[in-house]
Amino acid sequence: MRIVINGDDKTFAQGTLSISELLEIENVSQPDQVSVQVNGEFLRSSLYGTIRLKEGDAVDFLYFMGGGR
Amino acid sequence: MRDFSEEELERYSRHILLADVGVEGQDKICAARVLVVGAGGLGSPVAYYLAAAGVGTIGIVDGDVVDLSNLQRQILHGTAEVGVPKVESARRKMAALNPGVQIETWQTMLCAENILDIVAPYDFVIDGTDNFAAKFLINDACVLAKKPYSHGGILRFDGQTMTVKPGESACYACVFHEPPPAGAVPACSSAGVLGAVAGMLGTIQAAEALKFITGAGTPLFDTLLSFNAKTMDFRKTKLKRNPRCRVCGGEGIARLRDYQPPVCDLKG
Numbered sequence: 001m002r003i004v005i006n007g008d009d010k011t012f013a014q015g016t017l018s019i020s021e022l023l024e025i026e027n028v029s030q031p032d033q034v035s036v037q038v039n040g041e042f043l044r045s046s047l048y049g050t051i052r053l054k055e056g057d058a059v060d061f062l063y064f065m066g067g068g069r
Numbered sequence: 070m071r072d073f074s075e076e077e078l079e080r081y082s083r084h085i086l087l088a089d090v091g092v093e094g095q096d097k098i099c100a101a102r103v104l105v106v107g108a109g110g111l112g113s114p115v116a117y118y119l120a121a122a123g124v125g126t127i128g129i130v131d132g133d134v135v136d137l138s139n140l141q142r143q144i145l146h147g148t149a150e151v152g153v154p155k156v157e158s159a160r161r162k163m164a165a166l167n168p169g170v171q172i173e174t175w176q177t178m179l180c181a182e183n184i185l186d187i188v189a190p191y192d193f194v195i196d197g198t199d200n201f202a203a204k205f206l207i208n209d210a211c212v213l214a215k216k217p218y219s220h221g222g223i224l225r226f227d228g229q230t231m232t233v234k235p236g237e238s239a240c241y242a243c244v245f246h247e248p249p250p251a252g253a254v255p256a257c258s259s260a261g262v263l264g265a266v267a268g269m270l271g272t273i274q275a276a277e278a279l280k281f282i283t284g285a286g287t288p289l290f291d292t293l294l295s296f297n298a299k300t301m302d303f304r305k306t307k308l309k310r311n312p313r314c315r316v317c318g319g320e321g322i323a324r325l326r327d328y329q330p331p332v333c334d335l336k337g
């Protein structure tokens with residue numbers, strides 16, 4: 001299955017993936033560290049386990065960055 | 070339009086030469102009022118470049134004093150200023166660079182109680198704070214007060230920024246919803262940050278403020294710009310305003326509240 005992650009095409013052996021599974025494969029150790037956008041819509045983290053990704057979906061992981069001083 | 074002196078025309082000549090700025094644009098810059106929240110890693114380059122650019126009035130908010138560990142990146146402050154309030158140290162550096170700008174200092178931490186009064190007289194706000202409680206509070210206040218502002222965040226070798234026009238473009242809460250649970254995301258104070266990364270992001274925020282003021286180019290509205298200084302990959306993520314955003318959507322917020330821990334209690 002092909003998914004576009006942060007603008008890059010990636011192919012996965014799995015035929016189906018949830019957001020939680022994708023986060024794990026992509027080494028996002030804590031889901032709380034990112035905000036996830038799928039095809040331009042932000043998802044509530046409570047849906048990460050249930051939403052299934054489809055071929056060609058565009059997923060953005062946007063990391064929280066709290067620094068500035 | 071302002072009557073520029075010979076000296077001002079010389080000082081701002083490289084702006085005036087720009088077709089997208091010109092005398093008209095410099096006039097707008099000289100009349101602008103920008104608030105910089107935090108006189109640290111991001112606030113330093115932002116405030117310094119805005120002073121150099123001739124932004125008429127620059128407000129700086131920071132409740133801290135300069136610490137030796139700040140000097141690796143907070144370029145407004147020098148070794149001689151360790152122990153001096155940051156707003157005071159910032160004022161000296163900026164006034165030395167450009168005596169023509171008015172500098173207003175707020176030696177305080179922003180909180181739900183004071184932030185609306187502080188942002189009210191400004192045209193544009195820069196978030197140069199170092200914690201999520203402050204970042205979300207600034208977003209909420211700017212949405213309520215309809216102040217355009219620049220979000221900035223850095224960590225280790227990474228930086229991110231977006232420019233927000235409340236009511237029109239996506240706000241910080243459209244993207245990040247609410248602060249992450251305590252401890253989920255490390256802070257620069259524990260994880261570190263490359264000093265130059267603060268400079269890279271701060272100068273982007275300063276450029277965004279100047280673009281907004283002059284109308285030159287396209288600000289980072291509905292766009293999160295992120296970069297990693299190790300690979301020098303820069304990426305723009307297109308964003309959409311969330312119609313159900315907790316802060317700027319549908320019902321939205323009617324009043325401010327402090328996030329935990331309250332900014333007033335934080336030490337930078």
Ligand SMILES: [Zn+2]
Binds near residue numbers: 240244
């Ligand atoms: Zn919003």
